[in-house]
Amino acid sequence: xxxxxxxxxxxxxxxxxxxxxxxxxxxxxxxxxxxxxxxxxxxxxxxxxxxxxxxxxxxxxxxxxxxxxxxxxxxxxxxxxxxxxxxxxxxxxxxxxxxxxxxxxxxxxxxxxxxxxxxxxxxxxxxxxxxxxxxxxxxxxxxxxxxxxxxxxxxxxxxxxxxxxxxxxxxxxxxxxxxxxxxxxxxxxxxxxxxxxxxxxxxxxxxxxxxxxxxxxxxxxxxxxxxxxxxxxxxxxxxxxxxxxxxxxxxxxxxxxxxxxxxxxxxxxxxx
Amino acid sequence: xxxxxxxxxxxxxxxxxxxxxxxxxxxxxxxxxxxxxxxxxxxxxxxxxxxxxxxxxxxxxxxxxxxxxxxxxxxxxxxxxxxxxxxxxxxxxxxxxxxxxxxxxxxxxxxxxxxxxxxxxxxxxxxxxxxxxxxxxxxxxxxxxxxxxxxxxxxxxxxxxxxxxxxxxxxxxxxxxxxxxxxxxxxxxxxxxxxxxxxxxxxxxxxxxxxxxxxxxxxxxxxxxxxxxxxxxxxxxxxxxxxxxxxxxxxxxxxxxxxxxxxxxxxxxxxxxxxxxxxxxxxxxxxxxxxxxxxxxxxxxxxxxxxxxxxxxxxxxxxxxxxxxxxxxxxxxxxxxxxxxx
Numbered sequence: 001x002x003x004x005x006x007x008x009x010x011x012x013x014x015x016x017x018x019x020x021x022x023x024x025x026x027x028x029x030x031x032x033x034x035x036x037x038x039x040x041x042x043x044x045x046x047x048x049x050x051x052x053x054x055x056x057x058x059x060x061x062x063x064x065x066x067x068x069x070x071x072x073x074x075x076x077x078x079x080x081x082x083x084x085x086x087x088x089x090x091x092x093x094x095x096x097x098x099x100x101x102x103x104x105x106x107x108x109x110x111x112x113x114x115x116x117x118x119x120x121x122x123x124x125x126x127x128x129x130x131x132x133x134x135x136x137x138x139x140x141x142x143x144x145x146x147x148x149x150x151x152x153x154x155x156x157x158x159x160x161x162x163x164x165x166x167x168x169x170x171x172x173x174x175x176x177x178x179x180x181x182x183x184x185x186x187x188x189x190x191x192x193x194x195x196x197x198x199x200x201x202x203x204x205x206x207x208x209x210x211x212x213x214x215x216x217x218x219x220x221x222x223x224x225x226x227x228x229x230x231x232x233x234x235x236x237x238x239x240x241x242x243x244x245x246x247x248x249x250x251x252x253x254x255x256x257x258x259x260x261x262x263x264x265x266x267x268x269x270x271x272x
Numbered sequence: 273x274x275x276x277x278x279x280x281x282x283x284x285x286x287x288x289x290x291x292x293x294x295x296x297x298x299x300x301x302x303x304x305x306x307x308x309x310x311x312x313x314x315x316x317x318x319x320x321x322x323x324x325x326x327x328x329x330x331x332x333x334x335x336x337x338x339x340x341x342x343x344x345x346x347x348x349x350x351x352x353x354x355x356x357x358x359x360x361x362x363x364x365x366x367x368x369x370x371x372x373x374x375x376x377x378x379x380x381x382x383x384x385x386x387x388x389x390x391x392x393x394x395x396x397x398x399x400x401x402x403x404x405x406x407x408x409x410x411x412x413x414x415x416x417x418x419x420x421x422x423x424x425x426x427x428x429x430x431x432x433x434x435x436x437x438x439x440x441x442x443x444x445x446x447x448x449x450x451x452x453x454x455x456x457x458x459x460x461x462x463x464x465x466x467x468x469x470x471x472x473x474x475x476x477x478x479x480x481x482x483x484x485x486x487x488x489x490x491x492x493x494x495x496x497x498x499x500x501x502x503x504x505x506x507x508x509x510x511x512x513x514x515x516x517x518x519x520x521x522x523x524x525x526x527x528x529x530x531x532x533x534x535x536x537x538x539x540x541x542x543x544x545x546x547x548x549x550x551x552x553x554x555x556x557x558x559x560x561x562x563x564x565x566x567x568x569x570x571x572x573x574x575x576x577x578x579x580x581x582x583x584x585x586x587x588x589x590x591x592x593x594x595x596x597x598x599x600x601x602x603x604x605x606x607x608x609x610x611x612x613x614x
Contacts, residue, residue, distance in 0.1 A: 056435075056436045057435070057436070058432055058435060058436065077438065079436065079437055079438030080438070082436060084432075084433055084436035084437075086430065086432045086433055086436075088430065091430075093304050093305075093306075093428060093429045093430075094303045094304045094305065094306045094308075094428075095300055095303050095304040095476065095480055095486055095489050096480050096483050096484050096485060096486065096488075096489055097425070097429060097485060097486040098484055098485035098486070100485075101425065101485055101486050101487065102429065104422070105422070105425065105426035105429065105430070105433070105434070105437070106437070108422060108423060108426050108434070108437050108438075108439060109437040109438050111422070113419070113420055113423055114419045114420070139484065139485070140484060141484040141485070144484075144545045144546075154433075157433070158433075161437070167436075
């Protein structure tokens with residue numbers, strides 16, 4: 001990727017972020033070209049989430065600048081080009097909301113207030129729900145879905161806006177394998193349309209095949225920037241803990257049958 | 273029944289209907305943001321507004337609306353600034369509001385009796401001018417609450433996402449606070465400042481026992497709000513003349529009765545949905561291969577006479593590529609000639 005490419009999707013120049021006076025991101029120089037699929041890796045607390053928050057303008061820079069599509073993020077208005085999947089354990093809130101309603105929020109960057117949805121908006125919402133495989137659940141309340149399915153709803157919401165840049169913060173944290181594979185497939189489809197992807201994770205899993213470039217963060221700085229290597233995981237702090245807040249709630253509770261148990265005779269029948 | 277057709281009763285019914293329409297419309301967003309007590313907070317602050325009106329001779333409704341909006345915006349700004357200390361700051365504002373109200377009322381020489389009409393409502397004394405003001409304010413609240421529903425929903429549902437979608441989340445949050453302040457002032461005459469929040473929150477709590485979508489919750493909460501407000505007023509009007517039944521109290525109690533009826537239905541439907549939630553195999557490292565070999569899968573040792581099917585009455589739950597049946601603590605699926613325990 002040529003560094004002097006005049007058209008970059010994301011550019012961070014000597015970026016720094018302080019939270020309450022404490023530097024959490026330092027000397028970040030990052031340039032992401034159209035169509036790149038980039039994974040930001042690092043242990044918890046390494047600053048990888050803060051990096052995407054700086055890129056999306058959620059965390060203001062204390063130094064340096066962030067450009068989105070060659071526009072400083074503070075003056076950037078073309079938000080329909082950006083799809084964001086924030087780090088959340090759930091897609092639910094205090095009032096029931098259907099899958100369709102949550103995903104439809106992804107079209108708001110295309111809509112003015114007091115304007116009803118157009119046919120194009122509805123088609124994009126339906127396509128996004130189909131892309132994550134939840135078409136048959138679209139009228140159901142999000143709170144009734146499993147954690148992995150809720151994560152897929154949040155991803156559908158981001159792609160419903162048909163963005164050129166998709167930013168995902170820990171989309172695979174604590175989700176089941178079926179949802180991880182569904183996510184990988186959704187992202188693969190997006191890359192074929194030339195979408196630039198920035199993915200924060202501490203575990204690539206089924207997504208590994210998609211990634212063209214990795215950035216490894218440690219202590220608020222970039223310690224590696226280049227093609228994925230087999231040492232990506234070795235670079236993580238071995239003491240990091242996995243974000244599995246929903247690990248218990250993610251799956252239906254295991255039904256323990258009173259007659260189950262290893263010690264019982266199985267009558268010679270095979271374990272499938 | 274003739275009391276229902278008296279002129280004052282007509283005004284009261286109209287005011288109750290409008291209040292019942294507006295309060296849950298705003299309340300839905302408060303519940304969604306888990307700020308169900310915000311209406312109470314603004315109600316307390318509005319007491320000072322009423323007192324200022326009593327002191328200065330200005331319309332208490334006007335001063336209440338101004339002070340309530342200032343209070344609502346202040347509460348929202350405090351919420352946006354502080355993180356953990358937010359609720360304490362809100363509490364300070366609540367207490368300040370009601371203490372200030374009592375103090376200023378005393379200065380005005382009206383005494384607590386003057387405040388009472390506003391604290392507990394005085395729907396029977398509403399004039400036609402009051403009704404028209406209410407019509408105007410309710411129209412504004414309902415148009416904004418419904419017209420901006422997609423934006424307000426998105427901001428309340430996931431503020432960070434909404435910001436990255438280019439929405440001015442700070443402005444929309446303040447809009448909700450201002451709408452809540454206007455609603456509190458509108459409902460002040462109907463149910464009273466102390467019970468305003470009940471009409472904002474209870475219909476929403478009732479509606480969401482039975483709904484799955486935000487739109488359905490919003491619309492049915494507004495319906496329930498009007499039924500409770502009008503129904504409660506009628507109940508109080510039909511009470512025997514020798515007892516004093518306050519309309520504010522009956523409106524809130526009718527609303528609560530609706531919740532008490534809906535709640536068991538909600539518990540039952542949630543239980544049914546939980547039972548029908550598909551079983552998902554746990555995340556295993558890829559080298560551990562087939563999730564069906566995870567050791568938790570065993571053949572049912574008992575001979576299984578019963579054949580599970582679509583209409584056997586046992587809970588059918590999707591599980592991967594097949595369907596499990598749940599009964600008496602088992603969860604199993606047909607596998608060739610036998611049943612597998614899952």
